[in-house]
Amino acid sequence: MKYTGLMSSSKPRGQYAKGAERREQIIQMATDVFATEGFEGAALKRVAELVGVKEATLFHYFRGKQELLTAVLAERDRRSLAAIEEKEVGLSLMVRSAERNRREPGLTTLYAVASATANDPGHDSHGYFKERYAEVVDALAADIERRQTTGETRSDLPARNLARLVVAVSDGLQLQWLYDKDVDVADGLSEFIDALLKPQAQT
Amino acid sequence: MKYTGLMSSSKPRGQYAKGAERREQIIQMATDVFATEGFEGAALKRVAELVGVKEATLFHYFRGKQELLTAVLAERDRRSLAAIEEKEVGLSLMVRSAERNRREPGLTTLYAVASATANDPGHDSHGYFKERYAEVVDALAADIERRQTTGETRSDLPARNLARLVVAVSDGLQLQWLYDKDVDVADGLSEFIDALLKPQAQT
DNA sequence: GTCTATATTAAGATAGAC
DNA sequence: GTCTATCTTAATATAGAC
Numbered sequence: 001m002k003y004t005g006l007m008s009s010s011k012p013r014g015q016y017a018k019g020a021e022r023r024e025q026i027i028q029m030a031t032d033v034f035a036t037e038g039f040e041g042a043a044l045k046r047v048a049e050l051v052g053v054k055e056a057t058l059f060h061y062f063r064g065k066q067e068l069l070t071a072v073l074a075e076r077d078r079r080s081l082a083a084i085e086e087k088e089v090g091l092s093l094m095v096r097s098a099e100r101n102r103r104e105p106g107l108t109t110l111y112a113v114a115s116a117t118a119n120d121p122g123h124d125s126h127g128y129f130k131e132r133y134a135e136v137v138d139a140l141a142a143d144i145e146r147r148q149t150t151g152e153t154r155s156d157l158p159a160r161n162l163a164r165l166v167v168a169v170s171d172g173l174q175l176q177w178l179y180d181k182d183v184d185v186a187d188g189l190s191e192f193i194d195a196l197l198k199p200q201a202q203t
Numbered sequence: 204m205k206y207t208g209l210m211s212s213s214k215p216r217g218q219y220a221k222g223a224e225r226r227e228q229i230i231q232m233a234t235d236v237f238a239t240e241g242f243e244g245a246a247l248k249r250v251a252e253l254v255g256v257k258e259a260t261l262f263h264y265f266r267g268k269q270e271l272l273t274a275v276l277a278e279r280d281r282r283s284l285a286a287i288e289e290k291e292v293g294l295s296l297m298v299r300s301a302e303r304n305r306r307e308p309g310l311t312t313l314y315a316v317a318s319a320t321a322n323d324p325g326h327d328s329h330g331y332f333k334e335r336y337a338e339v340v341d342a343l344a345a346d347i348e349r350r351q352t353t354g355e356t357r358s359d360l361p362a363r364n365l366a367r368l369v370v371a372v373s374d375g376l377q378l379q380w381l382y383d384k385d386v387d388v389a390d391g392l393s394e395f396i397d398a399l400l401k402p403q404a405q406t
Numbered sequence: 407g408t409c410t411a412t413a414t415t416a417a418g419a420t421a422g423a424c
Numbered sequence: 425g426t427c428t429a430t431c432t433t434a435a436t437a438t439a440g441a442c
Binding site: 038109112113115116117119120129130133134137154156157161164165167168169170171172173175176178179180183188191192195196 | 241312315316318319320322323332333336337340359360364367368370371372373374375376378379381382383386391394395398399
Binding site: 016044055063065 | 428429430431432433437438439
């Protein structure tokens, strides 16, 4: 309802914030509001009030609501990666991400919905998702291929196909979780990786 | 753009169609328009024109655009099932459905987007997807469990977990296909089923 | 101090929901 | 018709460079 308390304390009279900082503030606050209200349900007015600026200021930093959404999604990715050990890549990163998702259901839902709706090339986040899918599949395929050479992982299927399956299981279970919170994405993904990637004895 | 549904020429002047028939016509035409223009992009006015009725008539049969969408999605399911051998259930049905999806990309995209956006309990199609996921997982689990007793399929994992993975791979690959049409959902799903469900030798 | 780039806002157009 | 949300336009305020 009322957020006026935040205004004057966070932004002393007569001072302008530096562009990059204000941009950060807006993304952070938009993250919270989008995660709580959903994309359509969120009003930019509320975001602006919480930051302590007028709506018009938001449009100075972002061309529109969709561009702000893209910034929120990209920033979540960035934070996610930053919070993880550098050595963790590929398969273990996927499982770790699924565990993080469990802790932020609002953002995870936002992400799942956006990944489907942004399929339209006209959607502002289309490029972001297209590139990200390519990157994730590439990184996973490289990790799997490395494991294949050491015999740690089955080699009877192309690494790239296996990578696509891992990503598919992750996204697909996430979708089922939207409708049934008993579904555990991290557990299911782990089970899948253990079961599918284990070296195969010929039967 | 060509719309192949039943046209107004099938309705002689001065005759009212029976409710069920008109309803059918509307659903068929809406299917074409939604598949071509997408849900948001589609104008109900256009659907009405193509059917040969006023927009108000649409609202007589469906409370709103979302309810019409639900009817379109449900009808696609019904037709899909009707066109398939009765004996085909479970795993082979999943692969067959993926093959059909390849032939109707517009509808498939519509379905993928709707399955993510309808996660909100307030969305008109929410109940449809929730029930459908439960049904599909149940049917698949039953099929897999049967195969497990015959030794045709691995038994070291619960049938229900395997069923959820199969559904996840199907939906997940479909999502990747939205961004890269080179992804072949049916092939990937087949590969996955062959690889994962094969009885496991102990390693 | 003046100048310029950037930050911010007031006011309102437009479109859709109720 | 009223209300609310997105977005535009154009004018004002501030910070930093010189």
